[in-house]
Amino acid sequence: MKEVLIAPSILSANFGSLANDVKLIDEAGADWIHLDVMDGHFVPNLTFGPPIIKSIRNISKKPFDAHLMVTNPDDLLEEYVAAGVDMITVHKEVTPHLDRTLTRIRDLGCKAGVSINPGTSLSGLEFLLEKLDLILVMSVNPGFGGQRFLESQLSKISSIRDKIDQLERPVGLSVDGGINEKTGKMSIEAGADILVAGSSVFRLEGVPYSKAIEQLRNR
Numbered sequence: 001m002k003e004v005l006i007a008p009s010i011l012s013a014n015f016g017s018l019a020n021d022v023k024l025i026d027e028a029g030a031d032w033i034h035l036d037v038m039d040g041h042f043v044p045n046l047t048f049g050p051p052i053i054k055s056i057r058n059i060s061k062k063p064f065d066a067h068l069m070v071t072n073p074d075d076l077l078e079e080y081v082a083a084g085v086d087m088i089t090v091h092k093e094v095t096p097h098l099d100r101t102l103t104r105i106r107d108l109g110c111k112a113g114v115s116i117n118p119g120t121s122l123s124g125l126e127f128l129l130e131k132l133d134l135i136l137v138m139s140v141n142p143g144f145g146g147q148r149f150l151e152s153q154l155s156k157i158s159s160i161r162d163k164i165d166q167l168e169r170p171v172g173l174s175v176d177g178g179i180n181e182k183t184g185k186m187s188i189e190a191g192a193d194i195l196v197a198g199s200s201v202f203r204l205e206g207v208p209y210s211k212a213i214e215q216l217r218n219r
């Protein structure tokens with residue numbers, strides 16, 4: 001079975017004790033810590049930015065995976081890097097100069113990712129593959145945790161997998177939104193290798209984080 005990475009999204013953590021939740025998911029076996037940055041503009045919800053990320057950076061050594069759901073990601077790239085993130089993913093829908101933005105992210109020493117909304121096509125990504133370390137397929141409309149997985153995105157995951165497999169270097173393929181044991185399995189079968197999960201790690205009544213992560217990993 002191929003290796004699957006689990007990236008719990010702290011969007012569903014308890015913000016009142018965020019540091020403790022980050023510590024707990026780190027100890028529970030999270031591979032990456034997924035950071036959902038929302039600006040109340042590109043998406044209707046508002047979360048956190050560099051200062052909060054910086055304040056939890058020293059709690060875990062796991063890679064910090066910043067998912068920027070913001071209209072103007074270019075304006076704050078340096079701040080996210082200074083806050084200690086390892087990967088920065090921007091949205092295709094709001095990044096007009098994607099080639100430049102991805103280049104800058106890498107020049108700043110981070111891995112560069114692009115995320116695609118459910119209604120967005122892959123068009124143009126074929127010109128950027130060499131500059132990408134991660135492709136993040138949204139399987140819900142971004143903005144909120146706890147939404148239902150959109151199966152319409154599975155064929156998109158498969159066609160990205162085909163493209164990635166033709167490359168000579170690894171590019172991560174992650175799926176974000178509505179991931180649980182069942183939809184996680186479907187996503188992996190379609191070709192994903194990273195599962196982002198909020199509710200099904202943090203909000204499973206009576207299930208320890210370690211068990212929730214293992215369930216997703218082993219499907």
Ligand code: DX5
Binds near residue numbers: 140142177
């Ligand atoms: C949605 C975020 C997701 C979200 C996933 O806009 O990008 O990372 O936290 O949450 P669940 O797993 O609850 O759908």
Ligand code: ZN
Binds near residue numbers: 034035
């Ligand atoms: Zn996310």
